[in-house]
Amino acid sequence: MKKLDLEELLFKVEKPARYIGNEINAVKKDLKDVNVRVGFTFPDVYEVGMSHVGMHILYYVLNKQKDIYCERIFAPWTDMEACLREKNMDMFTLETHSPIKDMDFVAVTLQYELSYSNILNILNLGKIPIKSEDRKEEDPFVFAGGPCAYNPEPLADIVDIFVLGEGEEVLLEMMDSYKKWKGTGKTKKDFLESIAHIGGVYIPSFYDVKYNDDHTIKEFEPKKEAYPKVITKRIIENMDEVEYPDKVVVPFIDIVHNRAIVEIFRGCIRGCRFCQAGMIYRPMRQKSAKTITESAKKIIEATGYEELSLSSLSTSDHCEIEGIVRGLMDEYGDKKVGLSLPSLRLDAFPIEIIEQIQKVRKTGLTFAPEAGTQRLRDVINKGITEEDLIGVVKNAFELGWTTIKLYFMIGLPTETYEDLDGIADLAGKVIDAYYSIPREKREKGLNVTVSVSSFVPKAFTPFQWHPQDTIEQFREKQSYLKEKLRNKNIKYSYHDNKTSFLEAVFARGDRRTTDVLIKAWEKGCKFDGWGQFFEYDKWMEAFDECNIDPHFYVNRKREYDEVFPWDFINVGVTKKFLEREDRKARDEELTLNCRVKCAGCGINQGLIGGECECLK
């Protein structure tokens, strides 16, 4: 796009800086020196996409290659979309403001199901046909990865290439094959053939699905014997050797997570049974304290950020976390660089350290008991007890905190109204803990937020066989809780369960849901994760017109022998293990965390050899 044309648009839209690029550390390359162009696409608005650390990692890894230019693409806000459509201008990249169809690859990260309609919208705005089969030889390849790629099937007709698992290595392997193919005059299909054997690569058009009369899957077969029957996810084995970006793009505008982020480990030892991340990112692999501190130093120097955040699924589970945190505080306290520790299990971390971090400005503490009763917490294997929670909370009140957030889920398997009562009881006990402290020893203004989300069963979890509650059930439970949580100290918030319903369709959907997605997008659906844009009725019309019953995917209980759309993927954790965990859930039996005892999930038999790092 010509600079002048873009500027005309920028004067018309809200937050024009979403589209200007040119931020600090944004990569500039001369297109003459570039052989492969990748448009890394985050199918949501700039402020959300820029907060995602995975994008920064892969942007850095790809751009380290001289002949590859990775540019960024975000979903344009509706005002910008209207401008583009009115002027018949193409969707563009941020770095060079090039039409996205000039890319060799449009690489999409799949972070949540409700962003799928935005992918279609971006392709369409870029004048790239939505279905793989409609794209021509001159169109870019569309490839996708990220957590939702573990059930890739709802996008099987749209995405040419899926990459399963961690991308740092496999992306470069794919790029090497691409460079060999490019310019040879061979067809796009030839390229796909040439990469089908690369570990972690899944080419959906190379596979056929057959269905039973009851609509479940009969078989999933490669079209040729040469194509792998099972696709195994990729992992980085040594986290101390993998590239980590220091020159991270620093946004001009405020974004969701506007801070330097240092990853401290991947995977999780906890094994909560509802949690997809806890399963698909196994095994746990830590970065050493040295690597983490060095990364922190480099990233702060290169970005000028005033805040640093340590990122992982459960920060307190890093073996050396206390030392790391103290070290960072010593180093950056004087420089006025703040530290934030998200995903911290407060029952497993000294609150005195948190106090030092937060110093005077106590921003509030967040706990995620997830369920209201010990029984249900045992079912989901959330090894946290009421005593743990109340103990820490009381301690926090004594130290001057007054704002507590509690996260729960409703609709978990085996849940009864007693468990909902448990949520209210627990919130009540938090309040009691506050008032049990003498008035002069506590700060004023207790504020307890109870945030309740609706459980969405996900692929590759022990709960993948379970039905989701119906919208009506959710609604009843939400209003029941609303009554129960009437208290001047409690703020109650809950999710829109219609979006959770749609999320559940695609979380366990198969290839037949692609048509619904396309139909809904044609009806104008986009930004489904944004309350103001979500149009449930249009989605229901789309299901209707495609003759697809969403309840089949959402509210149906599956048998253990059912073939799932994602069964051909090997995430390391076996289906047998997931089944065993589900049975244990029904028996309200806990599974210890990986560090205490190996649960035999299967990750160390195939993906990695020998024992998991966390046991060593």
Added chain:
Amino acid sequence: MFKIRMKFTKKGYMVFISHLDLARMIERTLRRANIPLAFSQGFNPHPKISFATALSLGVSSDGEYIDIEIEEKIDIDEFERRVTEQLPEGVEIIQCMYIDKKSQSLTSIVEYSTYIVKCNVENDVTEDVIRKKIEEFLGNEEIMIYKTVKKRNKIKNKEINIRPMIKELGLIDKNDLTCIFKMTVATGEQGNLKPDVLMQKVNELTILSIVSESIRIQRLDLYAVKNNQLVTPIDISASL
């Protein structure tokens, strides 16, 4: 404690970042440049950087000013070199200098801005007619605008006479339907007139039919008043 006054531009794509974004960007730039910033005391320490006045989104500028307080003195050329290295395209240092740490703040001294406003008009009128219209416009003793002010959640309509806020307004060039105006208007705490507001009023009271989407604004400089003369914040400090 030392204080540096810096004059800089905001051009190109940088016109699309807000005042708040600019403040954040400057802080991070200074941090990357390893400038020994002075921080405020208290709950939430932040660097002592103060601006003259906010520039509206979409307006470019050749004359923005900030004062930066630092802990240890560094050579001013060294300061300029290090900061320049870290600044994004579109923001460029014009000048920086040490000023007395007790100098009056930028917000308290700045009273006027000079702007260039480019816009298209629908009716092709001659330059002479436009100049005459502007003269008539400025001949009014009162030019009233309505301003909605929010005070403690109450929305109030306030009537303001902007005539005293216009020091200078004139057509400096015209090419086909494109007109270029230059104006010097009140800016800052004592009174603030935005050029687009003034142009809208010009449009209402004359027959120019300005196409409002075509208006592009550039700030040339900021001024304090000393002995009835307009002087830039750099000059006022230099003359001390």
